[in-house]
Amino acid sequence: MRERKIENILLIILLILGIPVFLAVAIYVSAFQISSFQLDLTILGEQEVTVEYGDHYADAGAEAYFSGTYLLKNGKEVSVNTLSNVDESKPGTYHIRYDASFLIWSACGERIVHIVDTQKPEITLRSDPDQITLPGEPYAEEGFTARDNFDGDITDRVIRTQVGSVVIYWVSDSSGNTAEVTREIIYHDPLPPELVLLGESSVTITEGDAYQDPGVVATDNCDGDISGRVVVTGTVDTNAAGTYTIQYYVEDSYGNCASAVRTVTVNAKPQASVGSSVQQTVVPDGxxxxxxxxxxxxxxxxxxxxxxxxxxxxxxxxxxxxxxxxxxxxxxxxxxxxxxxxxxxxxxxxxxxxxxxxxxxxxxxxxxxxxxxxxxxxxxxxxxxxxxxxxxxxxxxxxxxxxxxxxxxxxxxxxxxxxxxxxxxxxxxxxxxxxxxxxxxxxxxxxxxxxxxxxxxxxxxxxxxxxxxxxxxxxxxxxxxxxxxxxxx
Ligand SMILES: [Zn+2]
The missing domain is CATH 3.20.20.370 (Glycoside hydrolase/deacetylase)
Known part of the structure; x- marks a missing residue:
């Protein structure tokens, strides 16, 4: 009987001591074993985002929920702290850090944002409608500008080279995007050649006299002496009185032409025939x-x-x-x-x-x-x-x-x-x-x-x-x- 008494006392002591332990064990088991609790953070959207410079970056954010296996099965939303160094005005690689905490639980995540400039600069050529480049003469630049979406006016960075009749304009922006345009130089010669008659423009000979045409000299601003290209048409019949014209025509390499005319009058040999006209008298001056x-x-x-x-x-x-x-x-x-x-x-x-x-x-x-x-x-x-x-x-x-x-x-x-x-x-x-x-x-x-x-x-x-x-x-x-x-x- 006595032994029973001691057992009962021990049981009571154990019970008194055991209750908090049981409670602790129960709490532990329910929190971590039976219904284990956790804090989850989800980054919304892509983990790594590339955004073109100039476009707006809107962060999709992140969300965090505290939940357990049996208890808080549907979770409790926990606020997320966002720490971002994204600078839309400058291409670069940026990080956005998300943090959430609840009691002793905490969670974090990171998103990488690349702001990139992939847009080429733009070169604009100016052309002057009045400009004339004579063949063989150096080309006078008509003007150009270069603009970049990020760098702005980069005209002074344009590298200009001429290959034959083509001018190449090349430029690179600070992101390494390049642009190239070319200009074909239009050579144009608006000036006609000059045709100069040798001798008189009007020649008078008498029927039966020999006629030797003195010719012309043709010079062109581009082609030089083109006398050899002069086309001569018209003949003089020195045996028939009349007025003859000799035409000279020349064309330069650019299609400009010049012409000249010489008049050759073949006077009739005074004939032993009635009716020949007597020449008019010219009274001299003075x-x-x-x-x-x-x-x-x-x-x-x-x-x-x-x-x-x-x-x-x-x-x-x-x-x-x-x-x-x-x-x-x-x-x-x-x-x-x-x-x-x-x-x-x-x-x-x-x-x-x-x-x-x-x-x-x-x-x-x-x-x-x-x-x-x-x-x-x-x-x-x-x-x-x-x-x-x-x-x-x-x-x-x-x-x-x-x-x-x-x-x-x-x-x-x-x-x-x-x-x-x-x-x-x-x-x-x-x-x-x-x-x-x-x-x-x-x-x-x-x-x-x-x-x-x-x-x-x-x-x-x-x-x-x-x-x-x-x-x-x-x-x-x-x-x-x-x-x-x-x-x-
Ligand atoms: Zn006499």
Whole structure:
């Protein structure tokens, strides 16, 4: 019985001691074994996120729940602390840390955020519509800009290289994104070549003369001398009177062209046919003296030519077949005019008929041509057109003056006589006669004979007087005044 008592006491003691232990064990078992408690943290969305620079990053956050196996089976939400160093304004790698704690439980997580710039910079080329790059010339940059979404204006970082006719622009942004654009240089030559006629743009020749075109010179700002590319069209028929044009055309390598035209007038050879037109008279300006010398050349003609050369005065010689062919050549060579006077100067024969007259005239024309190479249609009737020595053949001068013009000749008389044909043999008198006559008019055609020494001797004084008094000396040509006397037979 006693033993039982002790057992009971021990049981009571055990019970008293055991209750808190039991409770502790029960609590322990229920919290960690039967219904184990935990704190869970879940990162919402991806663990590692890449965001393009410029886009907004919105963090999806994280959530945490405290829960147990039997108790708080559905969990209790626990607030999450977020610690982020994400800077959207700067590319880089950032971390977001999430923390949660409840009583003695805690949980954490981390998300990695990459802010990246993968966008290329942009290069913009400017082009100037007025810019012209001449072939062979360096290219003048028209301008460009480079912009980057992160770096902003990076024009100064552009690297520019030219390869042939291509300009390459290259740039890199601070993230290593590169951009490249190219520009094809447009070479353009807006300038036409220059075509320059050699010789006159208007040429007049006489039927039967040879015509040799002097050509042109063509130069181009890019191609240089392109005379060899000139296309010449048009021909001159030197055997048919008319007006011909010769066209020159040239094109440079860029299609610019230039053209020029030369006019070649082939004048009809004065024909022995009725109706040839007489050339219009062109009255010279100012006070003019035409010195004319008949019946030479002769022994004093060289002396006369010396004086004329000394004063650079040009005169006119109406020549006969005197045999002084050297002097005749010199007349032409030194720029004087040469005209036909007569082969024989025999009034009786030359005025005996029109045929006889023209036979004599044409013979002298041939002598002049053979001696000097000049075919002259300037002429003076022996005795002048007003002569009456021909009156043995009534009306012959009336017929001849018409016929010579019809055949294309231009005949000249004179309006100042020196008197050297009989009136005087005095040089002073010749001078006075000429000066008196010249002084009365603006245009004088002076008659002298270069076969008379005393007359030739007056020429220097006449020239000096003329120059001192404002006259100019001219040679006769096919348009000069004729000083016709009027026909008396
Ligand atoms: Zn004469």
């Amino acid at each position: 006070k003019v003296i035409y010195l004319t010398f008949d019946d030479g050349p002769g022994p004093y003609t060289d002396q006369l030519l010396d004086v004329l050369a000394q004063y650079d005065v040009k005169a006119t010689f109406f020549v006969v077949d005197s045999g002084y062919s050297d002097a005749m050549q010199r007349i032409v060579r030194e720029g004087h005019s040469i005209g036909i006077h007569s082969t024989t100067h025999e009034y009786k024969s030359i005025y005996s008929s029109e045929d006889a007259f023209f036979e004599d005239l044409e013979q002298m024309q041939s002598i002049i041509q053979n001696t000097t190479g000049v075919t002259t249609y300037l002429m003076r009737f022996p005795g002048g057109s007003s002569n009456t020595v021909s009156s043995f053949n009534p009306g012959v001068m009336t017929r001849l003056t018409a016929e010579v013009e019809a055949r294309g000749y231009r005949y000249f008389d004179w309006n100042v006589s020196s008197g050297d044909a009989g009136e005087t043999t005095s040089t002073d008198r010749v001078f006075e006669n000429v000066v008196n006559g010249v002084g009365k008019r603006n245009v004088s055609i002076v008659l002298q004979h270069d076969i008379k020494s005393y007359s030739v001797a007056a020429v220097e004084k006449i020239i000096q007087w003329g120059l001192d008094n404002g006259y100019s000396f001219l040679p006769l040509d096919m348009t000069s005044p004729t000083a016709h006397h009027g026909v008396n037979n």
